[in-house]
Amino acid sequence: MSNAVDTATPKRRGFSASLLKRLKSLVTVLFSVLLTLVGLLFITFIIGRVMPIDPVLAIVGERASQEIYDAAYISLGLDKPLFVQFGLFLKQIAQGDFGISNLTARPVSEDIIRVFPATLELASLGTVFGIVFGIPMGVVAAVNEGKWQDQVVRFVGLFGYSMPIFWIGLVGLIIFYGILGWVGGPGRLDIYYEDVIPVVTGLVLIDSLIEGDIDIFWNAFSHIILPASILGYYSLAYISRMTRSFMLEQLSQEYITTARVKGLSEHTVVWRHALGNVMIPLITVIALSYANLLEGSVLTEIIFAWPGLGSYLTTALLSADMNAVIGGTVVVGMIFVGLNLLSDFLYKVVDPRAR
Amino acid sequence: MTLNSGTPALKQGLRAWLTSDAPESRFHAQMVQVYAGWQSLCANKLAFIGFMIIVALILVAIFAPLLATHDPSIQDLKATLLPPQTDGHIFGTDDSGRDIWSRVVYGSRITLFIVALVAFTAPVFGLLVGTVSGYLGGWVDTVLMRITDIFLAFPRLVLALAFVSALGAGIENAVLAISLTAWPPYARIARAETLTIRHSDYIAAIQLQGAGRIRIIVGHIWPMCMSSLIVRVTLDMAGIILTAAGLGFLGLGAQPPSPEWGAMISAGRTFIYDHWWIATMPGLAIFIVSLGFNLLGDGLRDILDPKKAES
Numbered sequence: 001m002s003n004a005v006d007t008a009t010p011k012r013r014g015f016s017a018s019l020l021k022r023l024k025s026l027v028t029v030l031f032s033v034l035l036t037l038v039g040l041l042f043i044t045f046i047i048g049r050v051m052p053i054d055p056v057l058a059i060v061g062e063r064a065s066q067e068i069y070d071a072a073y074i075s076l077g078l079d080k081p082l083f084v085q086f087g088l089f090l091k092q093i094a095q096g097d098f099g100i101s102n103l104t105a106r107p108v109s110e111d112i113i114r115v116f117p118a119t120l121e122l123a124s125l126g127t128v129f130g131i132v133f134g135i136p137m138g139v140v141a142a143v144n145e146g147k148w149q150d151q152v153v154r155f156v157g158l159f160g161y162s163m164p165i166f167w168i169g170l171v172g173l174i175i176f177y178g179i180l181g182w183v184g185g186p187g188r189l190d191i192y193y194e195d196v197i198p199v200v201t202g203l204v205l206i207d208s209l210i211e212g213d214i215d216i217f218w219n220a221f222s223h224i225i226l227p228a229s230i231l232g233y234y235s236l237a238y239i240s241r242m243t244r245s246f247m248l249e250q251l252s253q254e255y256i257t258t259a260r261v262k263g264l265s266e267h268t269v270v271w272r273h274a275l276g277n278v279m280i281p282l283i284t285v286i287a288l289s290y291a292n293l294l295e296g297s298v299l300t301e302i303i304f305a306w307p308g309l310g311s312y313l314t315t316a317l318l319s320a321d322m323n324a325v326i327g328g329t330v331v332v333g334m335i336f337v338g339l340n341l342l343s344d345f346l347y348k349v350v351d352p353r354a355r
Numbered sequence: 356m357t358l359n360s361g362t363p364a365l366k367q368g369l370r371a372w373l374t375s376d377a378p379e380s381r382f383h384a385q386m387v388q389v390y391a392g393w394q395s396l397c398a399n400k401l402a403f404i405g406f407m408i409i410v411a412l413i414l415v416a417i418f419a420p421l422l423a424t425h426d427p428s429i430q431d432l433k434a435t436l437l438p439p440q441t442d443g444h445i446f447g448t449d450d451s452g453r454d455i456w457s458r459v460v461y462g463s464r465i466t467l468f469i470v471a472l473v474a475f476t477a478p479v480f481g482l483l484v485g486t487v488s489g490y491l492g493g494w495v496d497t498v499l500m501r502i503t504d505i506f507l508a509f510p511r512l513v514l515a516l517a518f519v520s521a522l523g524a525g526i527e528n529a530v531l532a533i534s535l536t537a538w539p540p541y542a543r544i545a546r547a548e549t550l551t552i553r554h555s556d557y558i559a560a561i562q563l564q565g566a567g568r569i570r571i572i573v574g575h576i577w578p579m580c581m582s583s584l585i586v587r588v589t590l591d592m593a594g595i596i597l598t599a600a601g602l603g604f605l606g607l608g609a610q611p612p613s614p615e616w617g618a619m620i621s622a623g624r625t626f627i628y629d630h631w632w633i634a635t636m637p638g639l640a641i642f643i644v645s646l647g648f649n650l651l652g653d654g655l656r657d658i659l660d661p662k663k664a665e666s
Contacts (some may be wrong), residue, residue: 032504039505043514050521135375158653160644166596166604167638170627178628295510299601304626313513314605317520329509329517337508 014022033341040333043102045089048326049082075118098327101318111312116331117202118188119301119308125228125291130235130289135275135282137236138243143270145248153240160237165230172226184223186305193219227304231297235289242285246278280351287343291336394644395658402654408647409611417461420664425454427461427614436630446636449619450626455633459640465615466644469530470592478588481541482580486572488542489549500546507538515598519607526615529608533598537591544587548580582659590652593645600641616641 057064060072073079078090092099098108141153176183184190188204197204197211205224250256251274259269295344297311305311309328316324394451397403415422424443431452439447446455446483488499506514552558553576561571602608603617607628611618616637623633 032501036505036508037502039502040508043505043509044517046519047517125509154653158646158649162593162642162649164600164604164620164638164641164645166601166617167641170620170624170634171638174627174631291510295513298512298516299604303607312488314516317516318606320520325517325520329513332513333509336510340508 001310008292018165029341029344033337036337037334038249040337041090041093041330042086044326044329044333045086048322048330093293093330094098099323101316101321101324101327103316103321103324108323111324112309112327112331115204115309116314118204118306119294119297119310121205122201122224122228122231122297122300123290126231126293126297127235127290128294129229129232130239131286133232134236134239135243138240139247139270139275140279141240141244142247142251144222149237149275150244157237157241163233165234166299166303168233169227169230169300172230173303176226183226184219186223186303188220188223188306189216190219190223227297227306231293231300235293238289238292239282243278243282246281247274248273250277280347283346283350284343287339287346291339294335295332379618392658396654399558399654399657401650402568402658404652405647405650405652407409408643409651411643412463412467412647413565415460417466418462419464422459423454423457425457427453427458428612429453436626436633438630439632439636447632448632449622449633450630455636456617458619459616459637462614462616462619462637462640463644465526465609465613466596466641469526469533470595472530473533473537473589473595473599476530477537478541478584479537480534481543481547482577482584484538485542485545485547486549486576486580489546490553490568490572490576492553495547503539503542506536509536509544511536511594512598512601515602516607519602524607524610526609526613529599529602531596532602537595540591541584541587544583545580548583549576552576552579584654586652586659589648589655592648592652596645596648640644 013050020199056069056072056078058078064072077085080088096109098112100106101108104111137153137156139269141150144150173185177185193216197207197213197216200207200210204220205217208214208220251270256269259273260266264273294309297306297308298314300306301308301310302314309332313328313332315321316328326333372383373387375387376381378387396406399555424445431448433452434442434444434448435450435452437444437448437452439445441447444454444456446459448454449458484499484503488496488503514536515529515532518535519528522528522531558571558575561575566574599608599618600615600620603615604621606618606621609615609618611622617639620634621635623630623635626633
C-alpha cells in the first residue's frame with residue numbers, strides 16, 4: 001500500500017535493486033543446478049567405469065589382435081587419467097552425444113528421442129488421473145477429518161503405497177484383459193495398427209487424432225488406460241495425502257473464519273478460498289509425483305511391454321549396453337532435476353510472497 | 356547402577372510401576388515412556404494391525420522350517436502347476452513342481468534380511484552425514500549437503516538399477532544399492548534436527564565441560580535425532596521392500612533358486628493367464644508386509660510426532 005504513494009525516484013531504485021537481487025538469485029540457482037548435473041554425470045561416469053564390462057572388447061570383439069585392441073583402447077581415451085576422461089565425457093554429453101548403443105547399433109540420443117514419447121504419454125495420463133481424483137479426495141478427507149470419509153481416503157492411499165507396481169500390473173492384466181477383456185493387452189497398439197499412422201509427436205493418442213483416425217485412437221486408449229490408471233493410483237495416493245494435510249492447515253486459518261462469517265457458502269469457502277491457497281504448495285507435489293511416475297514407469301513398462309524409456313533402460317542394463325545405460329540414467333536424472341527446478345519456478349510465479 | 360531401585364515398587368504391581376508419575380531412575384523413566392508408547396500404539400487400531408503383521412513376519416521367518424509343508428527348493432516334475440489346495444499344496448505349485456506356500460514362507464527370511472540390513476546401514480550413514488554436517492557447519496556442511504542433493508536428484512530405482520548392474524546381480528549388492536540410494540533423506544532430517552539443537556543450552560553446557568565434537572555428536576545429538584529417524588525409517592520400509600522386490604523381479608536381486616518374492620513373481624509371469632496363483636501369492640505376501648510397515652509407520656508418526664501429524 002505505502003509503495004503506491006511513494007515518489008518515483010525511490011521506486012526506480014527499488015526496482016533496479018530488486019532486479020539485481022533477482023539476477024543474483026538466478027545465478028545462484030543456475031550454479032547449483034549445474035553443480036548437481038555435474039555430480040549426476042560424475043556418478044554415472046563412475047558407475048560406467050566400474051561396470052564389469054570391457055568397453056574395448058565390446059567394440060573390437062573377442063578375436064581382435066593386440067594392436068587393434070591397443071588402438072581402440074587409445075582412441076577411446078582410456079589411457080588418459082580418470083579426470084581427463086571425465087572431462088572428455090562431459091564434453092561429449094554437452095554436445096548431446098551419448099555414443100552408440102551396442103544393442104541397437106544406433107546413437108543412444110536417437111534411441112532416447114524415439115522411446116521417450118511413449119513414457120511421456122503414459123506418465124502424463126497417469127498424473128492427470130492422479131490430479132483429477134487425488135485432489136478432490138484429499139479435500140473431502142480434510143473437510144471430514146476423522147470421519148469415515150477420511151479413513152477411507154487414508155486407507156486407499158496406504159494401499160497405493162503398499163502395492164508392488166509390477167504385481168498389480170500383472171493382476172490387472174489377468175482381470176481386465178485376460179478374464180473380462182475390457183482393455184487392450186500389452187503394447188501401445190494392436191499389432192495390425194502398428195506403424196499405420198505417421199509419427200508427428202510420437203504420442204499415439206495425439207498422432208491418431210491429428211490423422212483423424214478414431215479407431216486407432218480408441219485402440220491406443222484401450223491399451224494405455226490400464227497402465228496409466230495403475231501409475232495414476234500411485235500419484236493419487238501421494239497427491240490426496242498431501243492435499244489433505246495442506247487443506248487442514250488452510251482450514252484452521254483466520255481468513256476461513258472471516259469468509260464463513262461473511263456468509264459465504266461452505267462450498268465456496270472450501271473449494272474456492274481454501275483450495276485456491278492449497279494449489280500453490282500442491283504444484284511442487286504434482287511436479288514431484290510426475291517425476292516419480294517417469295521413474296516408476298520402469299517396472300510398469302516392462303509388465304505392459306510398453307516401448308518407453310524404462311523398457312529401454314532395463315533392456316540395456318540386462319544386456320550390459322553401457323552407453324545406453326549411462327545415456328538413459330543421465331536423461332532420467334536430468335528430467336528429475338528439471339522438474340524440480342520448474343516447480344520452484346512455478347511456485348515463485350504463483351505465490352507473490354516467494355518472490 | 357540404579358537399576359535395582361525399581362524393585363521394591365515392582366512388588367506393588369508392574370502396572371503401577373510402569374505408569375508412575377515420579378520415575379526413580381533413568382531406566383524406570385525409559386520404561387514408563389515405552390509403556391506409554393505401547394498403550395497409544397494399542398489404542399491406534401491401524402498401527403496395531405501393522406505391528407501385528409510385522410511380528411507375524413518375524414515369527415514366520417524364525418519358524419519357517421516348521422511352517423513350510425515342503426522343501427522350498429525340491430522340484431517335483433510330476434506335480435507341476437498344481438492349483439491351490441491340491442495334494443496338500445496350500446498355494447499350489449510352480450512350473451517345476453515346487454510348493455509355493457513353502458517358498459513364500461522361506462522368502463520371508465530374505466525380505467527380513469534385506470529390510471534389516473538396509474534399515475541398519477542407510478539411516479546410520481545418513482545420521483552420520485547429517486549430524487556432522489549440521490554440527491560443524493561451514494564448508495563441511497556445504498560439501499556434504501551438495502553431495503546429498505546430487506543423490507537426491509537421482510530417481511531411486513534407476514540409481515539402484517545402475518548400481519546393481521555395476522556391482523553385479525545378487526542379494527548383497529541389491530542391499531548395498533538400495534542403501535546407497537536410501538540415505539540422503541535421513542541425512543536431511545538429521546541435519547535439520549541438529550541445526551535446531553546445536554545452539555541449545557544443554558549443548559553449551561557440555562561444551563563448557565570440555566566435551567569434544569565427536570562426544571557431543573555421538574552422545575548428545577544422535578539420541579535427539581532418533582525419534583524422527585525411526586518414523587521415517589518405518590515409513591520407508593515399505594518402499595525398500597518394493598524396491599528390493601522390483602530388483603528381484605528384474606533378475607538383479609536374489610538369484611533364481613532362492614525363493615525371493617519378486618523373483619517368484621517374475622518366474623510366474625510367463626504363466627500368468629493360465630496359472631494365476633504362481634505370481635499372485637508372492638505378490639500378496641509383498642503387499643501385506645509393506646502394508647504392515649505403512650500402517651505402523653503412519654501410526655508411529657501420530658504417536659511420536661503428534662505436532663507433525665496435525666499439519
